[in-house]
Amino acid sequence: MVVSLRRRTQATNPRSDLPRSLAVAFDSELDTVCEECSSGKQPAKLLLCDKCDKGFHLFCLRPILVSVPKGSWFCPSCSQHQIPKSFPLVQTKLIDFFRIKRGPASTSPESCIGKKRKRTSLVMSKKKRKLLPYIPTVDPQRRLEQMASLATALRASSTEFRNELTYVSGKAPRSANKAVLEKGGMQVLSKQDAEALALCKNMMDRGECPPLMVVFDPYEGFTVEADRCIKDLTIITEYVGDVDYLSNREDDYDGDSMMTLLHASDPLQCLVICPDKRSNIARFISGINNHTPEGRKKQNLKCVRFNVNGEARVLLVANRDISKGERLYYDYNGYEHEYPTEHFV
Structure with a gap:
């Protein structure tokens, strides 16, 4: 089975070099709420916009964020987020x-697989996987x-x-x-x-x-x-x-x-x-x-x-x-x- 690395959403100790988006996690006196759900719960997952200071939960953003971004972060309004421009179809x-x-093109995998399947039974194919x-x-x-x-x-x-x-x-x-x-x-x-x-x-x-x-x-x-x-x-x-x-x-x-x-x-x-x-x-x-x-x-x-x-x-x-x-x-x-x-x- 595969093992995945746990990506971090907060630090264990306050540090001056952390991005402002992590500030809420270390200041319990901040009266910041999420602009989307109007809740101040789960402060460790509440980001502060580096421009307007408004708060947003990671999971309330669209698209959602699954981890705290590194460095500066700007909310959807301040970043004027748009759908990415399509790569030229050239x-x-x-x-x-x-x-x-x-x-030259490589050998067609579809034809190769077909030939192999003709030489093996269904039972053997399932067994070998x-x-x-x-x-x-x-x-x-x-x-x-x-x-x-x-x-x-x-x-x-x-x-x-x-x-x-x-x-x-x-x-x-x-x-x-x-x-x-x-x-x-x-x-x-x-x-x-x-x-x-x-x-x-x-x-x-x-x-x-x-x-x-x-x-x-x-x-x-x-x-x-x-x-x-x-x-x-x-x-x-x-x-x-x-x-x-x-x-x-x-x-x-x-x-x-x-x-x-x-x-x-x-x-x-x-x-x-x-x-x-x-x-x-x-x-x-x-x-x-x-x-x-x-x-x-x-x-x-x-x-x-x-x-x-x-x-x-x-x-x-x-x-x-x-x-x-x-x-x-x-x-x-x-x-x-x-x-x-x-x-x-």
């Missing part, structure tokens, strides 16, 4: 944005629209597109990513599943993206929808970003979508994926509210960590058949339940 711009490799590569949309124009939707979200969040784990100076080196350090051991990705993952990577490099659309919802913010039917056990994407030591992120008040990569026995060897600077579509796939039965019913993805050639990797995989137009959700917490997902939708 093929050359998209090719440059995603660094697409020009060349092999991962499937995603099947790109056939229409090239629609694929451009899918890529443009992701480019829009990445640009709006000031995130560079990367489709692999990145190791940058000042954070954890690649040599620190050793799956053997996983507490209790980590499951090894089989040869056939590794081939499916490699095929997904190859297709993405050539612009044959997963059949997904990133949409902007006034309540959820950026979220991801299936743009065609997706079968159970299909690889949706790898969870990527900068790799860092968990110990370096303990005081990260924003913690934008950080995910555990390596849960080592030694806390100093624990690693997390930080997608705030470099990432792919995984950053915009939503977590469910796992505090309610209704929330769990929406879960259609699972987040699984694998040992791939000695390194820890995180995959998002369909855990049931997904219909076209269905939004993608997974349990952000995994087997930990410390993160306050009650504010997820």
Whole structure:
């Protein structure tokens, strides 16, 4: 099971260098109420606008905020928040944005899967539970629209597109990513599943993206929808970003979508994926509210960590058949339940 890093909504001790959005959590004498619900309860989750000084609960904002933002924060009125401007639907711009490799198209995963299924019985297929590569949309124009939707979200969040784990100076080196350090051991990705993952990577490099659309919802913010039917056990994407030591992120008040990569026995060897600077579509796939039965019913993805050639990797995989137009959700917490997902939708 995957372990997620608990993103923090308040600090343990008052500090002068904290953003003003955290001030309410440390001053019980402030008579501040939320502009949306008119309540002053849960002060630790009440933000102050750095311009007008009005208060807003994290969970009353639209889109909701699931953690206290780092640095200055401005309310919807003061920030004049607007729907992000769409990325130009121009093929050359998209090719440059995603660094697409020009060349012959890769082998169709749909035809490959069909051939394999003819040689195996239904019973064997169920027993082995092999991962499937995603099947790109056939229409090239629609694929451009899918890529443009992701480019829009990445640009709006000031995130560079990367489709692999990145190791940058000042954070954890690649040599620190050793799956053997996983507490209790980590499951090894089989040869056939590794081939499916490699095929997904190859297709993405050539612009044959997963059949997904990133949409902007006034309540959820950026979220991801299936743009065609997706079968159970299909690889949706790898969870990527900068790799860092968990110990370096303990005081990260924003913690934008950080995910555990390596849960080592030694806390100093624990690693997390930080997608705030470099990432792919995984950053915009939503977590469910796992505090309610209704929330769990929406879960259609699972987040699984694998040992791939000695390194820890995180995959998002369909855990049931997904219909076209269905939004993608997974349990952000995994087997930990410390993160306050009650504010997820």
